[in-house]
Amino acid sequence: MRRYRMQSAFLSQGWAQGATVTVSDEGFISAIDVAPTGAPQTLSGEEHIDGIVVPGMSNAHSHAFQRGMAGNTEYRLSARDSFWTWRTAMYALANRIEPDDLQILATQLFVEMLKSGYTAVAEFHYLHRKRGGGAYSGTNALWEAISNAASVAGIGLTFLPSLYQTSDFGGKPLKAEQMRFESDTYTFMRAVEERIDADRSSRSATLRTGVAFHSLRAVPLENLREAALGLRKLDASMPMHIHVAEQLLEVQACVRETGQRPIELLLDTGLLDPHWCLVHATHATGEELKGLAAAAATVCVSISTEANLGDGFFDTARFLKAGGRLCVGSDSQSTVNPAEELRWLEYQQRLRKKRRGVLATGAETHVGTRLWRDAAQHGAQAIGQPAGAIEVGRRADWLVLDASHPSLVGAAADTALDHLLFAGGDAAIRDVMVAGRWAIKDRRHAAEDDLRPRFAALMRRLVAPE
Numbered sequence: 001m002r003r004y005r006m007q008s009a010f011l012s013q014g015w016a017q018g019a020t021v022t023v024s025d026e027g028f029i030s031a032i033d034v035a036p037t038g039a040p041q042t043l044s045g046e047e048h049i050d051g052i053v054v055p056g057m058s059n060a061h062s063h064a065f066q067r068g069m070a071g072n073t074e075y076r077l078s079a080r081d082s083f084w085t086w087r088t089a090m091y092a093l094a095n096r097i098e099p100d101d102l103q104i105l106a107t108q109l110f111v112e113m114l115k116s117g118y119t120a121v122a123e124f125h126y127l128h129r130k131r132g133g134g135a136y137s138g139t140n141a142l143w144e145a146i147s148n149a150a151s152v153a154g155i156g157l158t159f160l161p162s163l164y165q166t167s168d169f170g171g172k173p174l175k176a177e178q179m180r181f182e183s184d185t186y187t188f189m190r191a192v193e194e195r196i197d198a199d200r201s202s203r204s205a206t207l208r209t210g211v212a213f214h215s216l217r218a219v220p221l222e223n224l225r226e227a228a229l230g231l232r233k234l235d236a237s238m239p240m241h242i243h244v245a246e247q248l249l250e251v252q253a254c255v256r257e258t259g260q261r262p263i264e265l266l267l268d269t270g271l272l273d274p275h276w277c278l279v280h281a282t283h284a285t286g287e288e289l290k291g292l293a294a295a296a297a298t299v300c301v302s303i304s305t306e307a308n309l310g311d312g313f314f315d316t317a318r319f320l321k322a323g324g325r326l327c328v329g330s331d332s333q334s335t336v337n338p339a340e341e342l343r344w345l346e347y348q349q350r351l352r353k354k355r356r357g358v359l360a361t362g363a364e365t366h367v368g369t370r371l372w373r374d375a376a377q378h379g380a381q382a383i384g385q386p387a388g389a390i391e392v393g394r395r396a397d398w399l400v401l402d403a404s405h406p407s408l409v410g411a412a413a414d415t416a417l418d419h420l421l422f423a424g425g426d427a428a429i430r431d432v433m434v435a436g437r438w439a440i441k442d443r444r445h446a447a448e449d450d451l452r453p454r455f456a457a458l459m460r461r462l463v464a465p466e
């Protein structure tokens with residue numbers, strides 16, 4: 001057990017100038033006393049935290065291997081470059097990665113996530129097979145690479161093996177470049193079940209297994225239903241994620257094939273509940289947004305990736321007004337920064353509506369506070385991790401902002417999160433705790449010196465022609 005005397009903290013009930021937080025040996029918050037902490041004197045078993053403590057953010061959507069292409073696809077191939085031409089480059093990378101490469105990429109990425117304020121991540125993982133398409137015997141080395149990376153980095157991980165079976169609506173067979181992603185429903189369910197059993201016996205405070213369905217393009221609806229119902233019986237709160245309406249072409253193809261839009265189809269299955277997360281509900285209608293809000297499912301917006309790929313605008317204001325639960329993710333890793341994701345949610349609305357403060361409310365007038373608090377809580381819900389707020393019973397996952405950093409100097413007690421989002425305050429993230437352990441201390445991670453040359457060598461190899 002350890003006690004932390006915090007100078008300033010954003011607790012679930014609001015800002016506290018002085019709080020003492022007790023953390024169990026397992027990394028969970030067991031008590032909070034709100035009172036001025038006085039002079040920074042350290043009693044035995046106590047640590048004084050000088051700075052502003054805020055909840056860590058959950059990254060609800062990540063494909064770790066794509067860290068290997070960030071910055072390398074920002075040039076013009078044709079006058080009609082799009083998501084679909086980017087995808088060709090992504091497949092080429094996916095078909096070069098070996099398990100050791102994936103572990104280096106993911107470890108580097110997870111350290112970057114921690115430094116930018118993500119304390120847990122949902123890894124939406126569809127690299128299942130060896131190069132060439134053969135199956136791994138026994139433990140899947142590509143799955144293990146992600147778990148090992150999370151453990152070295154010290155980040156919370158919700159691993160989401162992703163079902164991937166077809167190349168388009170109507171059961172179209174996979175293309176040659178998609179063969180590493182393939183899994184039949186039964187084998188997939190068995191592999192997830194084994195992993196859940198292993199999670200239960202390891203009793204890890206930071207690791208859990210969920211599941212993803214790549215998209216309605218890639219999973220026939222009847223297979224999705226069978227797997228979702230079967231897996232729900234194994235774990236009533238298992239996170240279930242799906243890419244849903246990122247591209248207009250995919251919405252149109254779905255309508256042509258089924259007569260319904262993707263989100264309509266999912267709502268009609270009756271499967272959606274608070275443990276579902278719909279990623280990129282970009283082209284949702286108003287009715288669909290209301291349906292998702294009513295189901296209490298979360299929507300993950302990764303505005304940096306959606307902007308990078310030219311997907312379209314998500315109507316955040318309308319979704320939040322309907323009571324929708326929103327979270328963020330780094331997705332393609334072109335940007336790994338929760339403050340930037342949230343800032344652009346608001347800026348996109350300002351640009352469209354020609355107003356300011358669009359996503360604030362009467363009850364929470366600070367845009368930064370509203371967006372950070374809600375995305376942290378709903379992100380934790382989406383990925384099924386007991387985090388997202390500083391309160392008793394939740395895991396001790398938090399960030400310490402350096403109050404003397406130029407981006408925060410002059411921040412009043414209740415504007416720190418506004419500075420974090422809108423005034424470069426992400427540069428003030430100094431320390432990061434996950435499950436009661438400091439993963440980042442004074443802006444440094446214990447593994448980063450060892451990691452840097454290995455990551456550099458890997459990147460040089462990946463950008464060279466094969």
Ligand SMILES: [Zn+2]
Pocket residue numbers: 061063124243279331332
């Ligand atoms: Zn994605």
